[in-house]
Amino acid sequence: QKEVEQNSGPLSVPEGAIASLNCTYSDRVSQSFFWYRQYSGKSPELIMSIYSNGDKEDGRFTAQLNKASQYVSLLIRDSQPSDSATYLCAVIGNTGFQKLVFGTGTRLLVSP
């Protein structure tokens, strides 16, 4: 079992719709969770971080964390063609020095 799992996609949504990206993780002691966006040929950029159960909203983005079920999701409201990218979920534990563990990413395609 992979430590962080994401559906590779592509996830196709029409412009204006809500895109829902999901991620599950295996390490129960994980405490910090991140979503990165990576455009083709570019480096990943952080778009959201979440540390406690519940929802965290930032503009059109909402991160949702459920530690009991070991999943974290990212919702993108009013999706735009410029949101088309690969979204990487990353997780870090809470014991000593922990490397950030990345999922392989979900490719999102937003059609005009």
Next chain:
Amino acid sequence: DGGITQSPKYLFRKEGQNVTLSCEQNLNHDAMYWYRQDPGQGLRLIYYSQIVNDFQKGDIAEGYSVSREKKESFPLTVTSAQKNPTAFYLCASRGGPKNIQYFGAGTRLSVL
């Protein structure tokens, strides 16, 4: 501007040649990382360093070497032992109160 600077942006390696990729950060982060990304693939960890003068192998360290003589700098050498070096190389650093990891713009390495 604060951030992570990778150079060069593009690099070409000849058969049997060692090449060095530069990574400099001014974020005052203790931890630094090197990742390799192949087309359509996820991030694979090559080496990481938690502190000056200390570094550890990641998942795919064979054919690579690093040094960490200064907090700001973490250069990666791709040696002639790495038989398939063509990839996108990403340097990252992590730190601060929220333990956020940031990426440089990347170096694209090709073989002549």
